[in-house]
């Protein structure tokens with residue numbers, strides 16, 4: 001059974017004001033246990049609005065969100081419980097740190113879950129390890145850290161709740177290429193180690209192409225594509241009309257293929273590209 | 287929720303009222319508030335009611351929005367007018383029970399007060415609904431510029447007000463975001479007793495203050511880098527110009543003043 005199922009979901013902001021806007025229209029899709037799904041779309045396409053429905057922060061004007069087959073908006077309790085089962089890490093999470101020490105900030109979520117001290121301690125240490133924070137940092141003030149470190153503390157704060165579904169809204173936004181890679185790698189590592197379901201939101205194809213099992217493309221509040229990476233990338237023209245670009249290296253490879261080189265066009269990262277070219281050269285183009 | 291507060295909000299538009307010069311609009315609104323207080327009987331009150339409703343209609347802002355914006359003040363309106371019922375014991379007695387006496391005079395004053403308050407709110411909220419905060423402060427600082435002569439730094443004060451107004455929506459948005467982020471980590475914000483609720487505010491207000499200070503520093507640096515100096519005579523990107531519309535609105539307000547005075551004089555006062 002799907003762990004998360006969205007049925008006929010619609011949402012409007014500012015109902016009854018001149019600023020009323022339909023942010024989501026009739027969304028249907030589901031996420032399987034252990035899957036890694038990427039939600040992609042141009043800025044303003046409704047990605048952040050959509051994921052806030054997954055842990056009942058927003059309540060749909062129409063439609064349902066089913067977690068393990070149960071409607072999360074059934075009652076106040078079920079909505080509150082959903083917050084622990086579906087961990088949501090917002091965009092720029094570093095601006096939401098507040099505790100006096102890094103340790104306490106990571107422990108905020110687990111403490112709200114009502115866990116005992118030893119369990120909280122275990123989870124904080126584990127989460128810190130996932131994001132690569134050293135123990136020597138635990139007693140520092142989160143406000144004294146660098147931007148990248150702050151972000152990792154904030155991500156650890158959500159991971160420490162050990163949610164069944166982890167959702168990250170633009171986790172790599174505003175970072176330099178190396179910082180992006182570090183964050184994406186640690187998410188990949190987290191997923192491999194814990195086997196949990198991960199949903200990653202991004203507006204960059206480059207970031208998610210190599211890590212996601214499936215891509216959900218949002219356009220103006222609707223789902224445009226919901227398919228494997230290869231399948232979605234084959235619609236280059238439509239994607240471009242939605243303001244999205246397929247990775248540059250993929251573009252080069254499909255061009256090369258058109259010129260008669262027998263290369264695999266489903267190549268998304270520079271590393272894979274290097275390997276593919278080597279393979280091609282060794283085989284002498286057969 | 288916090289987001290439902292529409293008083294003080296600006297709804298962009300192209301109507302006659304939107305296009306009035308901010309200075310003229312301020313003067314007209316001020317005069318019409320004075321006129322609302324000058325009304326002494328139901329006929330003159332009818333004139334300002336028509337004026338208020340017509341203004342809303344001309345502004346093309348839907349009545350639904352205007353009424354929704356007044357939601358928070360309904361209580362004050364009801365309270366003030368109910369109190370009026372017991373303060374006035376003129377006219378025929380309708381109900382005499384223990385120490386409470388309700389008279390026709392009391393009822394009339396209550397209705398009169400309620401209508402008057404609603405008109406006051408309609409007209410003054412129309413000012414902020416149809417003028418962007420920056421234009422509004424610009425208008426105020428222009429009107430007050432004579433005070434510069436007695437060494438009151440009007441321009442600096444206006445800049446402070448502009449910045450404060452500019453960041454209100456940003457702050458509201460930010461509170462919303464931080465609240466959601468902490469809720470996502472299981473913070474329980476809207477239940478529990480008073481102490482628990484107060485404690486639940488800590489994870490919201492600390493990031494809010496930290497971010498506000500950071501933003502204030504950044505803004506100050508950015509302004510200094512562009513050589514901002516509050517004392518120099520600064521020119522403006524948008525020059526203010528009076529137009530025929532402003533003349534028309536002054537005429538309307540003057541005619542209304544004359545009408546109210548005449549109606550008060552010829553038909554006597556009920557209040």
Ligand SMILES: Nc1ncnc2c1ncn2[C@@H]1O[C@H](COP(=O)(O)OP(=O)(O)O)[C@@H](O)[C@H]1O
Pocket residue numbers: 013014021023041042043044045046047048049050
């Ligand atoms: N709190 C809000 N109030 C009103 N409108 C909003 C709010 N948040 C988002 N929107 C609007 O909803 C639409 C979708 O926004 P969002 O979900 O943030 O998109 P994305 O995350 O894909 O950039 C946009 O048009 C945006 O302007």
Ligand SMILES: [Mg+2]
Pocket residue numbers: 047048091169
């Ligand atoms: Mg977003």
